[in-house]
Structures are given as structure tokens and as C-alpha cells.
Amino acid sequence: MKTPDLLELAARNLRESVLRNSLTTLGIGVGVASLVAMLSLGVGLQQLATRRLERTGLFDTVMVTRRDFGGFAARGRSAAAADNSRTLDENARREISSLPGVLEAVPDLRMMTQMRFDDKPHRAMVAAIPMSARDREAFENIQGSFFSSSSAAEAIVQKRFAEELLGRAPGMDETSNPGGPSPTLQPLLGKELVMYYAERVPAANLPNGKPGIPGTSSTPSRPSKATTAPAPANGTEAGADTMLSAFSVVPHTRSLRMVGIVADDPDTLRGLGRARVFIPLDFAQGLQIILPSDLRDGGGISDRSYTQLSVRVRNSRDVPRVEDSIHRMGFSAFSVLDASRNLQRFFTVLDLFLGIFGSLALAVASLGIVNTLVMAILERRREIGILKALGASDSDVKKLFFAEAGAMGIVGGMLGVTMGWMIGKVINAATNIYLHRQNLPSETFWSVPWWLVLGALGFSLAVSLVSGLYPAARAAKLDPVKALRYE
Amino acid sequence: MTATTLTESGTIRTREICRHYTMGTSIIRAVDGISFSVQGGEFIALLGSSGSGKSSLLNLIAGLDRPTAGDVQVDGRSLADLSSEELARYRRHSVGIVFQAFNLVPSMTVAENVELPLRLAETERRERTNRVRDALDRVGLSQRLAHRPGELSGGEQQRVALARALVNSPRILLADEPTGNLDSHTGMEIMDLIRDCNRRLGMTVLLVTHERALAEPHAGRLLFLADGKLVADRPNPPRPGESGEGQ
Numbered sequence: 001m002k003t004p005d006l007l008e009l010a011a012r013n014l015r016e017s018v019l020r021n022s023l024t025t026l027g028i029g030v031g032v033a034s035l036v037a038m039l040s041l042g043v044g045l046q047q048l049a050t051r052r053l054e055r056t057g058l059f060d061t062v063m064v065t066r067r068d069f070g071g072f073a074a075r076g077r078s079a080a081a082a083d084n085s086r087t088l089d090e091n092a093r094r095e096i097s098s099l100p101g102v103l104e105a106v107p108d109l110r111m112m113t114q115m116r117f118d119d120k121p122h123r124a125m126v127a128a129i130p131m132s133a134r135d136r137e138a139f140e141n142i143q144g145s146f147f148s149s150s151s152a153a154e155a156i157v158q159k160r161f162a163e164e165l166l167g168r169a170p171g172m173d174e175t176s177n178p179g180g181p182s183p184t185l186q187p188l189l190g191k192e193l194v195m196y197y198a199e200r201v202p203a204a205n206l207p208n209g210k211p212g213i214p215g216t217s218s219t220p221s222r223p224s225k226a227t228t229a230p231a232p233a234n235g236t237e238a239g240a241d242t243m244l245s246a247f248s249v250v251p252h253t254r255s256l257r258m259v260g261i262v263a264d265d266p267d268t269l270r271g272l273g274r275a276r277v278f279i280p281l282d283f284a285q286g287l288q289i290i291l292p293s294d295l296r297d298g299g300g301i302s303d304r305s306y307t308q309l310s311v312r313v314r315n316s317r318d319v320p321r322v323e324d325s326i327h328r329m330g331f332s333a334f335s336v337l338d339a340s341r342n343l344q345r346f347f348t349v350l351d352l353f354l355g356i357f358g359s360l361a362l363a364v365a366s367l368g369i370v371n372t373l374v375m376a377i378l379e380r381r382r383e384i385g386i387l388k389a390l391g392a393s394d395s396d397v398k399k400l401f402f403a404e405a406g407a408m409g410i411v412g413g414m415l416g417v418t419m420g421w422m423i424g425k426v427i428n429a430a431t432n433i434y435l436h437r438q439n440l441p442s443e444t445f446w447s448v449p450w451w452l453v454l455g456a457l458g459f460s461l462a463v464s465l466v467s468g469l470y471p472a473a474r475a476a477k478l479d480p481v482k483a484l485r486y487e
Numbered sequence: 488m489t490a491t492t493l494t495e496s497g498t499i500r501t502r503e504i505c506r507h508y509t510m511g512t513s514i515i516r517a518v519d520g521i522s523f524s525v526q527g528g529e530f531i532a533l534l535g536s537s538g539s540g541k542s543s544l545l546n547l548i549a550g551l552d553r554p555t556a557g558d559v560q561v562d563g564r565s566l567a568d569l570s571s572e573e574l575a576r577y578r579r580h581s582v583g584i585v586f587q588a589f590n591l592v593p594s595m596t597v598a599e600n601v602e603l604p605l606r607l608a609e610t611e612r613r614e615r616t617n618r619v620r621d622a623l624d625r626v627g628l629s630q631r632l633a634h635r636p637g638e639l640s641g642g643e644q645q646r647v648a649l650a651r652a653l654v655n656s657p658r659i660l661l662a663d664e665p666t667g668n669l670d671s672h673t674g675m676e677i678m679d680l681i682r683d684c685n686r687r688l689g690m691t692v693l694l695v696t697h698e699r700a701l702a703e704p705h706a707g708r709l710l711f712l713a714d715g716k717l718v719a720d721r722p723n724p725p726r727p728g729e730s731g732e733g734q
Contacts, residue, residue, distance in 0.1 A: 005606045016594050386590050389551060390651070391579025391607045393572050480551045484590060 001396045010403035017376065024365075024372040025412045031362030032416020032460045036452060037423040038358035039351060044424070044446035046347040052137065053343070059316045062323050063334045064088065064096065064105070064309040086330040089305045096311055099325050101318035106130045108308035109284050110275055111291065116194040117165045124161055126195065127275030128284030132312065141441075144189045144260035150282035155193055155256035161276035162188050162261050185261050193256045193277070198249045200290040249290055362460070365412070366467040369405055373471030376404070377478070384475055385483025394476040401472035402465060409464025413457040420456070421448050496562060497527035497658035497691035499548060504557035506543050506715075517543040519715035520557065527562075527658065530685045530692045532702030532723070535712035541695040542663050544712070548693060549584055549661050550574045561659070579608050583652030583690075585681075587664035589644040591636040591651075597623065598632040601651045608655055622650040626680055642673035649680055659691045660684055666701060678705055 001009075014021045053059050066088050086092060096105040109128035114121055133139060134146045139156075147154050157165070162185045256279060291307060311333075313322050319335050326333040377384070384397055424446040432442045506518040518540045525531055533541045546552040548559055550566055559566045561581060569577060578584075583604075591600045598619050605615045623629045626646035636644050645665060652660060662681055666674030682705045685692045696702050702709060703723060711719035 001607055002609050005609075009606075012594065382590070383592055386592060387603070387607070388575070389549070389578065389584055389586075389590070390604045391575055391655075393575035395572070396575070396607065481546050484551075484586065484588075 001392070001399070006396075006399055006403050007407075010400055010407055013376070013380070013400070014404055014407060017372075017379070020372055020375070021408060024368045025408045025415065027365040027368040028362070028408060028412025028460060028464065029415030029419060031359075031365035031463075032413050032456050033419035033423060034361040035355065035358030035459070036417055036420025036448065036456050037427075038354040039452055039456075040420060040424045040446050040448045041427070042347065042351040042354040043449060043452060044428075044444060046344075046351070047447050048443055048445060049343060049347070059336065060103075060313050060319065061335065062311040062313065062319060062326060064311055064326055065307070065332045065334075066305075067330065067332050087305045088307070088309060088331060092329070092331070093306065093309055095329065096309060096326060096331075099322055101313050101315065101322055103312040103314050104130060104132060105309045105311045106132075106281060107285075107306040108310060109281070109289065109291065109306075111197065111289055114196040115277065116196070117191070122161070122164060124276040125274065126197075126277045126279060126284075128281045129278050130281045138262055139260075142260045142262050143185065144258075146260060147280045148259070150280045151286065152280055153254065153256050153283060154259045154280065155195075156260040156262055156278040157188070157193070157258055158274075158276040158278075159185065159261055159263050165193075188258050188261065191258050193258055195254050195256055195277075195279075197252055197254065197287060198290045199252050199288045201248050201250050201288070252287075254287065359459075362463055366463045369408055369464055369467035370470060372408075373401055373405060373468060374474070376401075377471055377475045381478065381483050384478050385480045388478070388480035389484060397478070398472040398476040401475050402468050405464045405468025405472070406461055409461040410457065412464070413460030416460060417448075417453050417456050424448060497525075497689075498560075498562055499525040499659065499691065499693070500560040501544075501548070502558045502560070504544070504547060504559060505555045506540075506547055506552065507555045516715045518547065518554070521712075521715075521717045522557075523710060523717060523720060525691060525693070527691055528685070528689045530682065530705060530707045531694065532699075532706035532709050533693060533695045533712060534697065534699055534702060534709055536697060539712040540715040541697075541712055543715075545661050545663050545693060545695050548659075549582055550577050551584075579604065580655060581657055582659045582661055583655065583657040585645070585648050585652050585660070585662040585665045587667035589636070589641075589648045589668070591644055591647055593636050595635070596632065597628065597634050597636070597639070597647050600636065600647055601654050604651060604655045618654055619650075622654040623647075625653065625683075626650045640673075641669050642676060645669060645673075645677050646680065649677065649684075653684060653688075656688075657690070659693070661693050661695075663695045664697070665694070666696070666698075674701065681705070 066086065093105050093107060096102060107128075110125055112123065112125050115124050115126075116122070131147065131150045139146060142156070144156075146156070165188060166185065256277075262278075311322065311326070313319055323333040323335055387397060387400075428444060428446045431445055435442060500523075502522050503520045504518055504522070505516070505520055508515040508517060521540075521544060533544065535541050543552070547554050547566075548561070550569070554567065561577070566574065566577065592603070595603070601619045601622055602615050605618060610618070620629055620632075623632065626649050628643060628646050628650065631639065631643065631647075636647065639647065645668075649665075660681065665677055665681065669677060678701060681692060681694065684690050685705075694702060694706060699709070706723050709719070709721050709723050710717060711721070
């Protein structure tokens with residue numbers, strides 16, 4: 001029999017006992033709904049956790065340092081490693097940026113400096129951050145706004161530093177919004193903060209006395225420490241070459257407009273080195289601030305090097321590959337991906353358990369299919385005999401029962417996916433109402449991806465067909481002579 | 488009426504055919520070593536009392552049942568050699584069966600019942616409509632296409648069953664007590680239709696009945712069965728005044 005005829009006959013047979021078949025189909029629907037609801041919760045929680053972790057920047061970031069850098073990545077390395085160490089300069093940054101899967105490679109610009117606010121001095125670690133940091137978790141609950149552009153003379157201050165600027169005791173405002181910014185710090189926004197910094201100027205520029213950076217001003221009021229620093233940091237003799245790469249340190253001040261207040265440093269990998277003031281990256285690079293690496297590596301203004309690069313990759317799956325490529329380029333690379341892998345393992349196990357519990361209802365529903373089809377054989381015994389007498393083969397009869405089981409599975413699957421989706425939506429809405437009452441931000445705990453929809457439909461169809469195996473075989477084996485005698 | 492033409496197609500030959508059933512410790516010999524031959528286009532009546540083995544023999548020839556021993560050959564092909572799938576194909580294309588109880592599918596309309604063998608034979612949908620109409624025209628029911636069997640009289644239902652048996656143009660028509668559930672007048676009408684199929688379409692007809700009077704006006708040969716055995720095989724010449732009938 002041709003497939004359209006088979007399906008037409010199956011649909012006709014299902015319509016004949018519409019109530020019983022509808023109830024069986026509803027049973028499958030409930031089974032699939034429980035499976036979809038359970039798995040969508042598991043998937044939703046996994047996505048939520050992954051999203052939060054990704055926003056911390058921990059799992060999609062590779063820290064790059066020189067091989068001979070005495071940091072955590074290369075501590076205790078042999079001298080041999082130092083020999084083939086490459087300088088982490090602008091060329092290296094561009095090279096790393098162009099690696100496949102890399103979103104950006106951002107130099108780590110941070111310095112301890114002095115700030116003045118309201119004519120009072122404050123010491124603070126200043127960090128330059130790229131515009132892409134806007135999506136980081138730390139800036140999620142920013143009070144005020146993020147930088148208007150990457151070259152704006154603006155600052156975002158950390159909450160504790162803001163409290164210090166206003167002369168408040170730390171933690172005074174925590175009762176209203178623990179961990180988050182406080183409305184009482186609002187008056188700081190829009191005010192000016194003066195930053196003191198040391199600019200590195202090539203030695204050749206010194207006689208003019210013009211650093212050549214617009215908007216900056218040297219600080220005549222302060223005792224000038226404009227020391228010419230022919231700093232051949234590697235300790236070689238000052239020859240013609242070293243004179244070319246020499247630079248001087250010129251102190252400057254710069255006014256910054258405070259635009260935002262955040263609770264934490266987005267770079268949570270750092271401990272004591274956490275910054276308290278953030279400035280835009282391009283703006284910071286334009287200032288030519290002297291960095292510790294300048295003193296170590298020497299070099300002129302054109303070939304300055306970085307202490308560390310933060311390399312952001314598109315997907316945490318790419319981290320090992322990117323790390324490998326960076327290693328091959330002659331740098332040290334470090335990431336905390338292992339923690340992410342453990343998380344994935346945990347959620348895989350969680351999904352498995354949720355899936356098993358969800359499938360229990362479907363298993364019960366599959367018994368309903370067996371029952372319905374066995375009943376159908378008894379009721380349609382004579383009809384099966386007629387079909388066989390007219391020339392239906394055993395496989396035709398088998399296919400007919402399979403088609404009926406499959407149709408119940410598909411319709412039940414669609415019904416179940418819809419119900420599961422609605423259950424998930426209701427749970428999500430109810431949870432968010434609760435979170436809202438607790439003054440917590442809304443979250444999405446539930447997700448029904450396409451693979452889950454198609455998987456649930458496929459699973460429902462497979463379970464139905466397996467359930468149809470026994471009834472179909474029994475119907476196919478029916479003796480037509482006995483079936484035709486059946487009253 | 489014109490005489491039936493004998494053909495090569497539709498020949499049946501049974502050789503020492505047996506169908507035995509085991510019931511507890513006893514063996515029931517429903518068909519017990521029957522041998523006979525039927526030429527294509529013949530009209531044969533299988534006569535005998537209830538339990539004589541007529542229907543069991545018909546089921547064996549129809550390929551609905553397999554013999555315990557012996558063989559049935561249709562057009563020189565042994566049914567015993569056919570697989571279950573091939574036997575189904577044989578039933579689909581070579582034989583049409585009419586039952587005493589009509590055996591129509593009650594949830595289907597007249598047209599759908601007649602169309603069923605065409606669906607099984609995978610006939611194109613467009614061609615099906617014409618063939619269903621032709622078959623119902625032949626039995627005089629082309630106006631009742633959309634009716635369900637429950638809305639028809641017994642005679643009409645048997646006509647539908649006959650149309651269904653004819654729709655795939657089989658070479659052999661097997662009729663198992665086709666008039667058993669009908670009054671005598673309607674029974675005669677059905678018998679006329681079956682006779683018409685034999686004469687006009689050249690179909691071999693095997694009619695199972697216990698009423699000799701019903702078979703005699705139509706059949707060319709009478710086979711008498713008793714206790715599963717063939718006890719007599721007599722030609723049935725046309726009666727005076729019925730010239731042209733029989734062989």
C-alpha cells in the first residue's frame with residue numbers, strides 16, 4: 001500500500017475511536033510535557049550559569065604574558081624559557097588579535113597613582129578598560145552610565161573609592177542594596193576627578209618641552225620630578241642605539257568626569273591589584289602613561305611593550321586552541337577554563353537525571369499506546385481479516401498499526417512540547433514575581449531550544465513506534481480465516 | 488445468454504489436498520484428499536451439507552489458508568510455494584471473494600469499500616475513481632456511492648461486495664454462500680450477477696452453496712462434498728428451454 005493511502009486509513013481508524021485515541025494521545029502529551037519542562041529547566045539553568053560566568057569574563061579570557069615574566073604563569077621557569085621570550089608589544093597584540101576565534105586582545109594598563117577630589121589627595125589603582133567591558137557582570141548594575149566613548153576623559157569609580165571620596169565610612173550604605181551601588185553616592189556623578197600620572201616622552205622631544213598630547217598639562221605647581229631618564233633598563237652601556245630608544249618621564253595631570261559607580265573591579269582574577277578607578281582604554285593609551293614594563297624593557301615610544309594582554313575569545317570552547325596558538329607564538333598563556341569544564345560536566349549529569357525523571361511519565365504513556373492498539377486489534381479483528389482477504393500483506397497490516405502509533409506519538413509530541421513550553425513559561429514568570437518581591441533582578445531559568453523541540457518530537461515518535469511493535473506484530477500475524485469468522 | 492468460453496487463464500488444479508485441524512487429541516479432517524481440476528472460465532458449484540468442507544476448500548483455493556498436505560495450483564503455479572507476501576499478492580490480483588456475511592467495512596462508504604482492493608494494489612488515485620464507478624455500474628449501484636453499508640439492504644450490500652471482488656479484474660471469483668443471508672428473490676438476482684461475470688468477463692467461478700436448486704440453473708459442473716471428501720463430480724448440462732447455458 002502507498003504511504004498516503006496508509007496514512008489516510010490510519011487517520012480514519014484513529015477517528016473511529018476518537019475519545020480513546022485522544023486520551024492516549026493526551027497521555028503521551030503529558031509525558032512529553034514533563035520531559036520538556038524538566039529538560040528546559042536544566043538547559044535554562046545551564047544557560048543562566050554559563051551566561052553569568054561568561055559575563056565575569058573568566059571563561060572566555062586568556063591572560064598573556066612574556067615567558068620570562070615573573071608572574072603566576074611562568075614562575076620558576078628556566079633560563080632557557082627566558083631566552084626565547086618574545087616582547088609583548090603592539091605587533092604581538094595585533095598578531096594575537098588576528099588569531100581565529102579571538103574577539104580582542106586588550107593590553108593591561110593599570111597603575112597606582114594619586115587622585116585629587118575636592119582638593120584632597122587619594123591613592124588609587126587606575127585601570128584602563130575597553131568598551132566591550134560594558135557587558136561584563138560588574139557593570140550590570142552600574143549607577144550612572146558607562147563611558148560615552150573609548151577616548152572620552154571619563155572615569156567610573158568603584159563604590160568603596162566613591163565612599164572614600166565623599167568621606168564616608170566604608171559599607172555605610174550596604175543595608176539598602178547589599179553589594180550594589182547606593183543612591184547616596186549619586187552626587188559624585190558628573191563631578192571632576194583629577195588624575196596625576198607620569199607620561200613617557202621620547203628623549204628627542206624633550207628640548208621642546210612639549211609632550212604633544214592635547215588636553216594634558218604639566219604640573220608646575222608640584223615639585224617637578226621631570227627627570228630625564230635615559231633608562232637603558234637592560235643595563236647595557238648608553239650607546240647611539242640606546243640613546244634612540246631612551247625616554248623621559250614627565251608628570252602630568254588630567255581631569256576626568258565621573259560618569260558611573262560600580263561595586264567591583266570587573267577583573268575578578270585580581271586580588272590586591274584590583275582597581276578603584278576605571279578609564280577608557282583608548283583614552284589611557286593616548287596619555288602614554290609610563291608602565292612598569294617600560295622600565296624593565298626599555299624601548300622607545302614606538303615600540304613600547306605591555307606587561308599583560310587580556311585576550312577575549314568568541315566562545316569558551318575556543319580557549320584551549322587560542323591558548324595553544326599563543327604558546328606557539330612564544331608567550332605564556334593562562335585561563336581558568338577547567339572550572340568551566342567541570343560546570344559543563346555537572347549540568348550534563350543534571351540534564352541526564354532530569355531527562356530520566358521526565359521520561360518516566362512518557363514510559364507510562366507508552367503503555368497506554370500498547371493498551372489502545374491491543375484493544376483496537378480486538379475491535380477490528382474482522383476488519384483486519386477483510387483487509388487480508390482483499391490482498392493486504394502482513395507488512396501492510398503491520399505498517400497500518402505503526403502509522404496509527406506514530407500518529408499518536410507525533411500529535412502527542414506536539415501537544416507535549418506546547419504544554420511543556422507553557423509550563424516552563426509559567427514557572428519562569430512565577431519565579432520572577434518572587435525575585436521581584438525580593439528586590440532581585442529578573443532571570444531566565446528556562447529555555448526550550450530547537451534541539452529540545454525536535455528531540456522531544458523524535459523521542460515521542462520513537463517511543464510510540466516501539467510501543468506499536470507488539471500490537472503491530474500481533475495484528476499482522478492474525479489468521480484471516482479465524483478473523484473473518486470472528487463476530 | 489451466450490455460452491462461456493474456456494480459457495487457459497483461471498485454471499485451478501487441486502491434488503490430494505488436505506486440511507486437518509487438531510482439537511485436543513482428535514484430528515478434524517475438514518478437507519481430506521480432494522483432487523479436481525477446473526478450466527479457465529468454468530462455473531463450478533461446490534455442494535454439500537454444513538461441515539462437509541466446502542468453505543475450507545474454498546479458503547485453500549483463495550490462499551487464505553495453507554493445506555496440511557497436497558497442493559493447489561492456479562494457472563500452473565503452486566500456492567504452497569508462495570511466500571506470505573506472494574500469497575497476499577495472489578489474493579489481491581488473481582481472486583475475488585464474496586462472503587455470506589458480505590464483510591464490508593462498516594465505517595467506509597460504498598465507494599471506499601469498493602476502492603479498498605485498488606488501494607492495496609497501489610492503483611493510481613485517478614484510475615481508481617473510474618474503476619470503482621464501473622464496478623458499481625456492473626452491479627447496478629452507481630447511485631449509492633456515498634452510502635454506508637448500514638444504510639443498504641442485504642442484497643445491496645452483497646452487490647457492493649461483488650463489485651469489490653470484481654474491481655481488480657481477477658481471473659477467479661470465489662463465492663462462499665453468497666445468498667445465504669438473502670431472501671430467495673434477492674439471492675436469484677445475485678446469482679444472475681455472478682453468472683453474468685462468468686459469461687461476460689470469462690471469470691472462473693467457484694460457488695459454495697448447500698442449495699442445489701440455486702446452483703443448478705447456473706453452474707456447468709457440480710462437485711459434491713461429504714466429510715471432507717469429494718464424493719461426486721457431475722457435469723450439469725443445460726435444462727430444456729435454457730439453451731446456451733452451461734457448456
